[in-house]
Amino acid sequence: MARWEPNAAQRLATAALDLFDERGYDHTTVLDIAQRAGLAKSTFFRHFPDKRAVLFGEDTLTGPLLAALTAAPPAATPLEAVARGLDALGREVFTPERHLFVARRRAVIDAHPELQEREALKGLHLTAALTRALTDRGAPVLAAEVAAQLGALALKTAYERWSGTGGTGEFGTLARQALDEVRDATTAL
């Protein structure tokens, strides 16, 4: 048997989500996941420190979001820069191929308060990173904080809509819409 297993991480993640669906997150062990994927337990641990890391292993959002935000023209307002970042998430992260995984991951998280808390903290870290990137562009602190909060709200809204559909919508389009709605909502306060 080959030591190198093709697509091991993806096979493990898919097996994990299957098992979380079938018997629940709490009743799934790392050994169960490895067996379902047809891999050794040691292979699991080469890819993930524990089963929660299947859901929270890698921060795939911050990198593309900040890279696109930072590359926005200097004249762009904070919220326009955030919009560039959201576009990048549509191109690089929330793609049609990833839709099923994202939707299934979300279903598991929504069913577990301690995972929801973890996801919420991830969101806070992302918002803090957005704020820093905007002040680095020269935005005043409070403007950066407001734009980051509103951007995070648009991201959450678009994410919920995108992952809640059959995957027909395009994330970038949903994000732009959500950002417009958030902006409109601020004028009615």
Place this chain on the structure above:
Amino acid sequence: MARWEPNAAQRLATAALDLFDERGYDHTTVLDIAQRAGLAKSTFFRHFPDKRAVLFGEDTLTGPLLAALTAAPPAATPLEAVARGLDALGREVFTPERHLFVARRRAVIDAHPELQEREALKGLHLTAALTRALTDRGAPVLAAEVAAQLGALALKTAYERWSGTGGTGEFGTLARQALDEVRDATTAL
């Protein structure tokens, strides 16, 4: 020795903050705290489940905030209703007598990432409660979410300014100022 100890909770909290200052949060035990307060360890546990609860024991914000928000006139906009809630915090929670405790509590939290995370989660729960209270008043979901986020940002800003000063400022005034600044910042996005 009387079984009922006057002001035991407050004496324990003050002793805990003294010790957190002197030897650090991680190096302070429940027994240390009880001894410093001149009380039995069992008395500590009648008031707090563990030492972290001295800092996070009781949610003193949500009640007054939501009560005042809910009592705002029906015609008040979401952000005006939030402003009523912030006023109430100035009258009932962030009072001059509580300033020293709040400032010292904040210093301990700022020095410990895991306590910061806990504080951030508390903030998320508060924001979620604000959002629900605003939709209960009839605000559309996204407007409620935006107003709750901006209100939470104003609260955080005012809290940092109030606890960072010698306690001369009045919290309600600082909160109104912060809310105005946040509102102004949204127009420049």
